[in-house]
Amino acid sequence: MRHVAERAGVSPKTVSNVLTGTAQVREPTRLRVEQAMRELDFVPNFSARGLRNGRTGVIGLALPDLGTAFSASITHAVVEAAHARGLVVQVEETAAEPAREHDLVTRARTHQIDGMILNPVRLEDSVVEHLDHLPPIVLIGEVEQHRTDRVFIDxxxxxxxxxxxxxxxxxxxxxxxxxxxxxxxxxxxxxxxxxxxxxxxxxxxxxxxxxxxxxxxxxxxxxxxxxxxxxxxxxxxxxxxxxxxxxxxxxxxxxxxxxxxxxxxxxxxxxxxxxxxxxxxxxxxxxxxxxDHERYAAAALDLLSSRMGDRTLEPRAHKIPHQLxxxxxxxxxxxxxxxxxxxx
Amino acid sequence: MRHVAERAGVSPKTVSNVLTGTAQVREPTRLRVEQAMRELDFVPNFSARGLRNGRTGVIGLALPDLGTAFSASITHAVVEAAHARGLVVQVEETAAEPAREHDLVTRARTHQIDGMILNPVRLEDSVVEHLDHLPPIVLIGEVEQHRTDRVFIDxxxxxxxxxxxxxxxxxxxxxxxxxxxxxxxxxxxxxxxxxxxxxxxxxxxxxxxxxxxxxxxxxxxxxxxxxxxxxxxxxxxxxxxxxxxxxxxxxxxxxxxxxxxxxxxxxxxxxxxxxxxxxxxxxxxxxxxxxDHERYAAAALDLLSSRMGDRTLEPRAHKIPHQLxxxxxxxxxxxxxxxxxxxx
DNA sequence: CGCAGTCTTTACAACGATGTAAAAGACGCA
DNA sequence: TGCGTCTTTTACATCGTTGTAAAGACTGCG
Missing domain, CATH: 3.40.50.2300 (Response regulator)
Incomplete structure (x- = not known):
C-alpha cells in the first residue's frame, strides 16, 4: 500500500480512505490513487485488515457431512448468499469424529471467522456452552434452544x-x-x-x-x-x-x-x-x-450479518415455511x- | 499472547516458541506457559500470524457448481484431506456468472489463500495468464496445459x-x-x-x-x-x-x-x-x-502442499486411474x- | 574456579492496514 | 485581505505474531 501511496503522491492513509470510503477524498486525489492501484495491480491484504479491525469477511459453514445431497444444496445456497453480501465461506465437517465438535470451536476462533452457520446433529450443548468465547453463531436445523439465533423448518x-x-x-x-x-x-x-x-x-x-x-x-x-x-x-x-x-x-x-x-x-x-x-x-x-433452500440460506446470513453488527441483540428464531x-x-x-x- | 507471557513470567517470544516449536524451550518453562495458555483459554490469532509470515493455513476450492453430487463428493474428500494436513478450506463457485472467473483471481489474493484447487470448466486461460500473481494452483479435471500442477483422470x-x-x-x-x-x-x-x-x-x-x-x-x-x-x-x-x-x-x-x-x-x-x-x-x-475421490483429493493436496513449500518446482501432472x-x-x-x- | 561452548530466553522490529487526532488546505464572508 | 469554519490529508500508534540477533544461563572440562 505504501507503494501505491508513493506513486500517487499521497500518504498511505489516503489510499486506505479511498479503499474503504471511511473519509472524504477529493475527486482528483481519488483518481490518482485509483490509477496507481491499477498500475501496480494492488489488492489489499485481508490478514492485515483483519488484524487491525477484527473483521475478516469470512464466515464458517459447518455441516455434519459435506457429501450428502442436502449439504451440497445448502452449501451452494449459502455460498451464493454470502457472495451477495461480500462474504466468503469456509466449510467444516463435524460428523466424522465426535472430537471435531471441539476442534470446531477452537478453529472458529483461531481462523478469525466473523461468524458461523452451524447445522448441529449432536453438537448442541458443547457449542452453546462456549458461546461467549465464540464468534456469532446461527444454528440451522431444528435445535430447540434459545441462546443463539436459528433458522429452521417446523x-x-x-x-x-x-x-x-x-x-x-x-x-x-x-x-x-x-x-x-x-x-x-x-x-x-x-x-x-x-x-x-x-x-x-x-x-x-x-x-x-x-x-x-x-x-x-x-x-x-x-x-x-x-x-x-x-x-x-x-x-x-x-x-x-x-x-x-x-x-x-x-x-x-x-x-x-x-x-x-x-x-x-x-x-x-x-x-x-x-x-x-x-x-x-x-x-x-x-x-x-x-x-426453499435459497431462502433458508438467506435467512441464516441475514441473522448472522445483523448479529455481527450488534452482538447484544436478543436471540431470534426464523421459521421457514415448508410444504408437502x-x-x-x-x-x-x-x-x-x-x-x-x-x-x- | 502478551497476557499469557506475563502470567507465565516469560517474554511473548517464548510463548510463541512453545506454540510453534521454533526454538527449544526448557521443560519447566514450557509447562508454565502451557498452563498459562490453558488458564487464559488462549488461542493464537491466525490473521496476525498470516500477516507476519505470509501463511494463513487456508486453501481455496473452486468448483463450477457446488450443488451437484460430484461437487459434494469432491468437497467432502478435499475437506477431509485438508484437515489431515492442518489446512482449512474456503469454497468458491465459478459457474454462476462468467465474471466470477476474474473475481476469483482477485479474491484468491485478497483473502490470503495459501493455495487453490480449481476445477475449471471455461476458466483455463484467464487463470493461467495471471499465474505469477496468484497463489499456487492445482487444477483438477482434464485441462490440457502444462503450466500448473494438475490431477486428472484420463x-x-x-x-x-x-x-x-x-x-x-x-x-x-x-x-x-x-x-x-x-x-x-x-x-x-x-x-x-x-x-x-x-x-x-x-x-x-x-x-x-x-x-x-x-x-x-x-x-x-x-x-x-x-x-x-x-x-x-x-x-x-x-x-x-x-x-x-x-x-x-x-x-x-x-x-x-x-x-x-x-x-x-x-x-x-x-x-x-x-x-x-x-x-x-x-x-x-x-x-x-x-x-477414487479420496485419492483424487489427496493427490491434489499433496501437489498443492509441496508447491506451497517450493514454488519453483516444475509443473507436475498426476493421473488417477479410473475404471468402468x-x-x-x-x-x-x-x-x-x-x-x-x-x-x- | 574460570572459561569456552551450548542451550534458552529476550529485545526489537516488522508484516499491512486503519482509527485517532492533529495539521494543512479550501472556502465563505466581512 | 483576514478570520473562522469546514473539508481533506497526514503522522503516529497499534492490532498479534514471529524472524533476527544479541544477551543470559547453563554445562563440562581443565
Whole structure:
C-alpha cells in the first residue's frame, strides 16, 4: 500500500480512505490513487485488515457431512448468499469424529471467522456452552434452544403432515427411518422433532406407535438408508409405508425395497425430507417435505450479518415455511410388506 | 499472547516458541506457559500470524457448481484431506456468472489463500495468464496445459472404454450427452476430452459419428440432463445408447427416458461419469466411469502442499486411474428408440 | 574456579492496514 | 485581505505474531 501511496503522491492513509470510503477524498486525489492501484495491480491484504479491525469477511459453514445431497444444496445456497453480501465461506465437517465438535470451536476462533452457520446433529450443548468465547453463531436445523439465533423448518409439524398424508393414502404401519432416540428425551434435535411429529400423527390417527417401527440408520446417506432398510426387511416386521428422515435415506430405502421386489407405491409408500434435486428425479419420484433452500440460506446470513453488527441483540428464531410435495412414491393404497405378506 | 507471557513470567517470544516449536524451550518453562495458555483459554490469532509470515493455513476450492453430487463428493474428500494436513478450506463457485472467473483471481489474493484447487470448466486461460500473481494452483479435471500442477483422470481413454463397452453390448447409435464443442478445437477441457474419446471409439468400431448425436446440456445437473434428453427425444433422432458426461446428467436422462416409456437397458443403454453415490442406487443402477475421490483429493493436496513449500518446482501432472463400473444400465442389447421405432 | 561452548530466553522490529487526532488546505464572508 | 469554519490529508500508534540477533544461563572440562 505504501507503494501505491508513493506513486500517487499521497500518504498511505489516503489510499486506505479511498479503499474503504471511511473519509472524504477529493475527486482528483481519488483518481490518482485509483490509477496507481491499477498500475501496480494492488489488492489489499485481508490478514492485515483483519488484524487491525477484527473483521475478516469470512464466515464458517459447518455441516455434519459435506457429501450428502442436502449439504451440497445448502452449501451452494449459502455460498451464493454470502457472495451477495461480500462474504466468503469456509466449510467444516463435524460428523466424522465426535472430537471435531471441539476442534470446531477452537478453529472458529483461531481462523478469525466473523461468524458461523452451524447445522448441529449432536453438537448442541458443547457449542452453546462456549458461546461467549465464540464468534456469532446461527444454528440451522431444528435445535430447540434459545441462546443463539436459528433458522429452521417446523420439522415436527412437517413430519406430522407427512404421516397424515401417508395414513390418508391408506398406510397403517409406518416405519420411521432415520433415528430412534433410545430412551432419551425427545425434542431437542432434528431426529427428535421428526420422531415427535411422527408419533403425533399416529396418535391423532388412532394408530399405535411401536419401537419396532422406529429405526436408526448408520448415517444420513443413501448407503445408510439402504443399510437401515435392509436390516429392517431382515427383521420381517410388517409395514406398508416409510417416513425417511432425509431424502438420501429415502432413496437408499427405495433402492433396497426395489431390490427386495417390493414395489413403491403399490406395496409400500415412501416419503422423504428436504426436497433435494434428486428426489424429483428418482426412479419413483419421491414425495417429500420441501422448503426453499435459497431462502433458508438467506435467512441464516441475514441473522448472522445483523448479529455481527450488534452482538447484544436478543436471540431470534426464523421459521421457514415448508410444504408437502406429493409425487408418485405415495400414490397409495399400499398392499404392504413384511411378515403379514410372507405369512399369507 | 502478551497476557499469557506475563502470567507465565516469560517474554511473548517464548510463548510463541512453545506454540510453534521454533526454538527449544526448557521443560519447566514450557509447562508454565502451557498452563498459562490453558488458564487464559488462549488461542493464537491466525490473521496476525498470516500477516507476519505470509501463511494463513487456508486453501481455496473452486468448483463450477457446488450443488451437484460430484461437487459434494469432491468437497467432502478435499475437506477431509485438508484437515489431515492442518489446512482449512474456503469454497468458491465459478459457474454462476462468467465474471466470477476474474473475481476469483482477485479474491484468491485478497483473502490470503495459501493455495487453490480449481476445477475449471471455461476458466483455463484467464487463470493461467495471471499465474505469477496468484497463489499456487492445482487444477483438477482434464485441462490440457502444462503450466500448473494438475490431477486428472484420463477422460479420453475412459470415454473410449465406455463407448466400446456400449458397442460391445450391442449399441450402434450412441448419443453423447453433455457438450458438443461447436466448431472449436477439441481437447482442452473436460468436454473436449470426453468427446474425443467418444469419437475415438466410434471410429475404432467402424461406426460413424454425427453431429446429431452430440448434444449440449444447459448445465451439468440432473435437471440439465433431463432437459437435454427431452430435447433430444423431441428431435426424433434414432439412438440406442447414451454416454452422459456426468452421472447427474445420466440420472436426468434416465428419468426422462423412463418418462417417455423408453426402458433402460431394454431399449436404450446408458453410461455416466464420476461414480457418485447416487449412481449405484438409481432406479436402474448406473454403469459409470469411477475413480477414487479420496485419492483424487489427496493427490491434489499433496501437489498443492509441496508447491506451497517450493514454488519453483516444475509443473507436475498426476493421473488417477479410473475404471468402468458395469451395472444394470448397460445390460444390452438394446432395442433402440427414436425415429426408427416410431416409423416401424 | 574460570572459561569456552551450548542451550534458552529476550529485545526489537516488522508484516499491512486503519482509527485517532492533529495539521494543512479550501472556502465563505466581512 | 483576514478570520473562522469546514473539508481533506497526514503522522503516529497499534492490532498479534514471529524472524533476527544479541544477551543470559547453563554445562563440562581443565
Amino acid at each position: 420439522s415436527r409439524a412437517a413430519a406430522r403432515e407427512a404421516v397424515l398424508h401417508l395414513v390418508s393414502n391408506g398406510a397403517q404401519r409406518i416405519l420411521a427411518l432415520g433415528g430412534a432416540e433410545a430412551g432419551a428425551v425427545l425434542g431437542k434435535a432434528t431426529v427428535g422433532q421428526r420422531l415427535q411429529g411422527y408419533r403425533d400423527a399416529l396418535t391423532e390417527s388412532g394408530l399405535s406407535s411401536s419401537a419396532a417401527l422406529e429405526l436408526e440408520v448408520p448415517d444420513w446417506t443413501i448407503a445408510g438408508g439402504a443399510i437401515g432398510m435392509r436390516e429392517f426387511l431382515a427383521s420381517g416386521v410388517e409395514f406398508d409405508a416409510v417416513l425417511a428422515f432425509t431424502d438420501s435415506i429415502a432413496l437408499g430405502a427405495l433402492h433396497e425395497l426395489n431390490n427386495a421386489g417390493i414395489r413403491v407405491p403399490e406395496d409400500v409408500l415412501i416419503c422423504g425430507f428436504d426436497d433435494v434435486e434428486h428426489a424429483r428425479y428418482a426412479g419413483t419420484p419421491l414425495t417429500t417435505i420441501g422448503f 410435495l406429493i409425487r408418485s412414491s405415495t400414490l397409495g393404497p399400499p398392499a404392504g410388506a413384511g411378515r403379514r405378506k410372507s405369512q399369507k | 477422460s479420453r481413454a475412459a470415454a473410449r472404454e465406455a463407448v466400446l463397452h456400449l458397442v460391445s453390448n450391442g449399441a450402434q447409435r450412441i448419443l453423447a450427452l453433455g457438450g458438443a464443442e461447436a466448431g472449436a478445437v477439441l481437447g482442452k477441457a473436460t468436454v473436449g476430452q470426453r468427446l474425443q474419446g467418444y469419437r475415438d471409439a466410434l471410429t475404432e468400431s467402424g461406426l460413424s459419428s454425427s453431429a446429431a448425436l452430440e448434444l449440449e446440456v444447459p448445465d451439468w445437473t440432473i435437471a440439465g440432463g433431463a432437459i437435454g434428453m427431452r430435447e433430444f427425444l423431441a428431435s426424433g433422432v434414432e439412438f440406442d445408447a447414451v454416454l452422459a458426461f456426468t452421472d447427474s446428467i445420466a440420472l436426468g436422462a434416465l428419468h426422462e427416458l423412463n418418462n417417455a416409456g423408453i426402458r433402460v437397458p431394454e431399449d436404450v443403454l446408458i453410461c455416466g461419469f464420476d461414480d457418485v453415490e447416487h449412481a449405484r442406487y438409481a432406479g436402474t443402477p448406473l454403469t459409470t466411469i469411477g475413480f 463400473l458395469i451395472r444394470s444400465s448397460t445390460l444390452g442389447p438394446p432395442a433402440g428408440a427414436g425415429r426408427r421405432k416410431s416409423q416401424k
